[in-house]
Every structure is written in structure tokens, then in C-alpha cells.
Amino acid sequence: MILLGTGTSVGVPAIGCGCAVCRSANPKNNRTRCSAILGLPGGNLLIDTAPDMRTQLLREDIGLVHAVLYTHEHADHIFGLDDLRLMQFYLDGPVPLYCEEQVEARIRRSYDYAFTSAANLHAGAVPQLVFQRITTEPFELLGARFTPIRLRHGPRFDVLGFRIGNVAYCTDANAIPPDSLELLQGLDCLVLDALRPRGHATHFSLAEAVEIARQLEPRRTYFTHMSHELEHESTNAQLPASMKLAYDGLRIPLV
């Protein structure tokens, strides 16, 4: 798994901000929007299509995406989707999008031009997409088994995290229901939302995320979806030994 982006919805640096983290020369303080890609037996699986998707795939020299799996339908997780247009040529068919019902509904509304009659369009004019429904039931995809993890993302919004073997990817959450905590036992690596030091209505603060990691005791924890309020080196220096801030390009073995 490569963490393609580890930044919050506006990215870091934030437009118009001159703070020390936004002006930092350390590339680990430069965070594009949250996404990850998994090299699986059956191909490359992209988790979310962030607005930075094109530059993320170019940066990591990844030329092919076989399928996309969505955590949820917020703008910072879907609005790179149009750049999948090249994949329909490489795959010789539509790109499969694995998601829950409300994610499909949002993508159909936001990308209505991709789902209307294409009679007067050339083949690459719009993304060719095919939806595959997922629920909280485990499923197989590209030769790997996925366990969806229900997460709360604010009081009225649910998202999915995913467990693949002993690695779990859980972004955009501020609470984990008890049943989901059970599914996150015995991890080698947990990737977990940690927005900033202060609390937030829809994301874990760093202290809240550290507390979750203490409860679950994965061998390693990496925090993601971070704002410019978390400086990479100085924050890492204060974290327990098994926990670190993630950064764009971080590679995590799938075990």
C-alpha cells in the first residue's frame, strides 16, 4: 500500500496560509488529499479518487488503475475521478467503482455527463464507469479479501474503512462503533484519521486518535488526513514509539 495523499480536505500547504508548516521545506509537510493505492495479486486498487489523483499517480509512477474502492463521497475523496478516462483504454472497458449506494448516487449527480447518452461523443470524452455495490459484508477484489469497517464521520454521516489482511485504512472518522473496534483487533498496521491537535466535529483529534491506537494496540499506527496544524518532525517526536504521522508516498507492506 502506498499512501498517495495524507492531507485534509484543503491540502497542505493551504491556499493563502503563510504558517510555518505551509511554508516548510520538508516534503513530509506537503500533504495532498487523502488516497491510497494497493498492489494486489489481480492489479492496482485505488482507494478514493482525490482531487490530486493525477499528480499522485504520476509522482508514484503508477500507470494503471484496475479498480477504485470508495470510503465515502465527500469532495476531497471523489473529485479526481474524471482523470480515470485514460484507464478505459488501458483496461479496454469501463473502470469498476466499488462503493456504497450513497456514494454511487453522489458520483452519478456530480459526474452526470458520464452517465448520459454518449452518442455524439468520442470514446475518450467522458469517463466510462461501472458501479459495483459493496456493503459492510466482506468481499473479494483483485485477489484480496476486504473487510469493510463502519466508521462515524460526524453525527449524521457514516463512512467505510477497510481491513486487508492485518492492515487497516480508516480515514475520515471521529468515532468507531464497538462492532468495528472488534474488526480492528490484531493489526500489524493501522492508518487512522488525526486531523489536528484540537477537536473537530467530524475527525479525530491527534489525542483521540492516539487513544484509539492505544486501545487497539496495532504493531504500528500511522496518522493521516492531517491539517497544517501538525508539523511532521516535532509532532512525531512527541508520539509513542509505535505511532507516527504518515506522509505522502509512505509505503506499507500488506501482510
Ligand SMILES: [Zn+2]
Ligand atoms: Zn476527507
Ligand SMILES: [Zn+2]
Ligand atoms: Zn498553514
Ligand SMILES: [Zn+2]
Ligand atoms: Zn470526509
